[in-house]
Amino acid sequence: MNRKSRNKRLDKGFSILGIASIAFGLIVLLVLIIDVFLDGSARLSWSFFTSFPSRKPELAGILSAWVGTVWIMAITALIALPLGIGAGIYLEEYAGKNRLTDFIEINIANLAGVPSVIYGLLGLGLFVRYFNLDRSILAGGLTLALLILPVIILSTREALRAVPFSIREASYASGATRWQTVRYQVIPAAFGSIMTGVILAMSRAVGETAPLITIGALTYIAFLPQGLSDPFTVLPIQIFNWVSRPQKGFFANAAAGIIVLLGLTLIMNAAAILLRHHYQKKIRW
Amino acid sequence: MQNPTFEIKAMRASYGAKEVLKGIDINILSNSVTAIIGPSGCGKSTFIRSLNRINDLIPNFHASGDILYRGEDIYSGDVDVVDLRRRIGMVFQKPNPFPKSIYDNIAYVLRVHGFDMREMIDEIVEKSLRKAALWDEVKDNLKQNALTLSGGQQQRLCIARTLAIEPEVLLFDEPCSALDPISTAKVEELIHQLKQNYTIVIVTHNMQQAARVSDHSAFFLMGELIEFGKTQDIFTKPVDARTEAYITGRFG
Numbered sequence: 001m002n003r004k005s006r007n008k009r010l011d012k013g014f015s016i017l018g019i020a021s022i023a024f025g026l027i028v029l030l031v032l033i034i035d036v037f038l039d040g041s042a043r044l045s046w047s048f049f050t051s052f053p054s055r056k057p058e059l060a061g062i063l064s065a066w067v068g069t070v071w072i073m074a075i076t077a078l079i080a081l082p083l084g085i086g087a088g089i090y091l092e093e094y095a096g097k098n099r100l101t102d103f104i105e106i107n108i109a110n111l112a113g114v115p116s117v118i119y120g121l122l123g124l125g126l127f128v129r130y131f132n133l134d135r136s137i138l139a140g141g142l143t144l145a146l147l148i149l150p151v152i153i154l155s156t157r158e159a160l161r162a163v164p165f166s167i168r169e170a171s172y173a174s175g176a177t178r179w180q181t182v183r184y185q186v187i188p189a190a191f192g193s194i195m196t197g198v199i200l201a202m203s204r205a206v207g208e209t210a211p212l213i214t215i216g217a218l219t220y221i222a223f224l225p226q227g228l229s230d231p232f233t234v235l236p237i238q239i240f241n242w243v244s245r246p247q248k249g250f251f252a253n254a255a256a257g258i259i260v261l262l263g264l265t266l267i268m269n270a271a272a273i274l275l276r277h278h279y280q281k282k283i284r285w
Numbered sequence: 286m287q288n289p290t291f292e293i294k295a296m297r298a299s300y301g302a303k304e305v306l307k308g309i310d311i312n313i314l315s316n317s318v319t320a321i322i323g324p325s326g327c328g329k330s331t332f333i334r335s336l337n338r339i340n341d342l343i344p345n346f347h348a349s350g351d352i353l354y355r356g357e358d359i360y361s362g363d364v365d366v367v368d369l370r371r372r373i374g375m376v377f378q379k380p381n382p383f384p385k386s387i388y389d390n391i392a393y394v395l396r397v398h399g400f401d402m403r404e405m406i407d408e409i410v411e412k413s414l415r416k417a418a419l420w421d422e423v424k425d426n427l428k429q430n431a432l433t434l435s436g437g438q439q440q441r442l443c444i445a446r447t448l449a450i451e452p453e454v455l456l457f458d459e460p461c462s463a464l465d466p467i468s469t470a471k472v473e474e475l476i477h478q479l480k481q482n483y484t485i486v487i488v489t490h491n492m493q494q495a496a497r498v499s500d501h502s503a504f505f506l507m508g509e510l511i512e513f514g515k516t517q518d519i520f521t522k523p524v525d526a527r528t529e530a531y532i533t534g535r536f537g
Binding site for chain 1: 337339342344367368369370371372374375377379381382383384393394396397398443446447450
């Protein structure tokens with residue numbers, strides 16, 4: 001009797017603790033968002049998106065920053081997607097299980113956890129200096145591609161692994177080759193989860209500041225990049241730059257930039273969730 | 286005497302260091318149904334999964350000995366495994382339709398083998414579903430996802446899918462273990478009809494099923510073939526005491 005009521009109390013206690021921790025996270029986030037909106041929403045206007053940065057806060061905008069972000073994201077996606085998804089498919093479906101592949105797997109998992117500033121140093125040494133790409137869009141895109149490559153490889157493998165073995169068996173047993181099985185059964189079944197992983201990796205890259213600052217991305221650009229070899233800036237760097245200014249006006253600009261960046265990541269994450277939901281509805285094992 | 290489809294001598298199979306088949310000698314005859322019976326872990330699934338080399342998918346699996354299919358050693362280096370699996374169809378324990386429409390489940394295996402004419406595919410889809418006694422139940426819903434079918438229907442779809450590419454042999458690995466008695470009866474009836482045209486090997490846990498559908502039975506125990514003969518003889522006058530103990534339900 002005593003033990004029963006004690007278990008009940010414990011059960012209740014844990015659920016209260018759980019609600020409290022969720023509430024803590026949500027409230028902090030909400031306060032942050034409200035605060036940012038109070039500071040920045042007044043600055044959100046069409047001209048904020050179409051103006052270059054300026055010494056006068058009320059004239060400054062994020063044109064070069066969002067265009068730079070779009071460039072960098074496009075390059076990052078173009079490089080990281082085929083390489084990451086391809087490597088994931090190879091490691092999961094083709095490579096045998098041996099010491100070498102185990103070693104590679106452990107290393108990829110570790111690389112996914114390496115702080116982003118380290119990738120910035122790698123990008124600086126390899127792309128900016130050794131390949132002489134300078135502080136260009138290409139160098140930035142390559143650096144961010146390296147950063148999210150392990151994440152994409154891991155999530156691709158995870159997605160492929162979730163496809164039931166019985167599907168592969170069924171395909172092989174009907175005389176399909178490995179490529180046919182992978183191309184027509186395994187990848188379609190895993191497609192939603194692969195794309196979800198990719199979008200989440202990209203939304204991580206959108207917010208990265210440290211590696212781009214490390215490779216020398218500019219903080220003040222009053223022109224638009226015309227090609228891969230031009231210098232660039234991105235949204236988080238622009239925000240970082242404004243936050244560090246003493247004038248109150250720039251502070252509002254930073255808040256408005258944060259709203260844009262938050263909106264962007266929110267849209268990407270929502271797309272990932274919708275995609276996952278869509279494919280889960282279509283495929284039930 | 287009919288010619289054997291499979292001639293197997295001194296077959297051994299292992300997963301890593303664990304040997305599960307310890308020297309099997311057996312001939313599987315053409316156009317007859319051979320049932321493989323035995324308790325769990327006796328190696329009967331490993332045996333049947335070695336015949337189309339589907340077990341190659343399992344890491345560390347290794348088979349040795351002479352495993353001749355129509356006189357050809359299927360484990361020799363120059364065998365085209367993909368073609369072998371087309372000629373030796375397999376139906377699995379758990380129905381495993383692709384997460385696609387009923388139509389595409391069959392169309393996929395046809396496209397894999399190079400069929401691309403729409404009318405031809407339509408025709409074979411219908412023919413295979415008829416052979417598998419599923420056509421009348423699904424003909425109006427061919428675009429429906431196969432996973433919405435009942436377990437018994439899914440299994441018959443898997444049989445239809447296997448028949449579509451006209452294999453020479455059909456392997457059934459406990460095809461009814463996930464099905465209810467009515468679906469089981471339908472699948473058994475189907476096996477009975479397919480016997481006319483195919484060599485069939487069926488692994489089963491269910492001894493009544495072996496007695497009902499098979500011409501020959503092989504009793505496996507702990508990786509060895511204990512007894513092999515006409516089903517009637519195995520079930521009425523088994524030679525080995527262990528076979529008798531098993532079929533009368535004293536263990537297993």
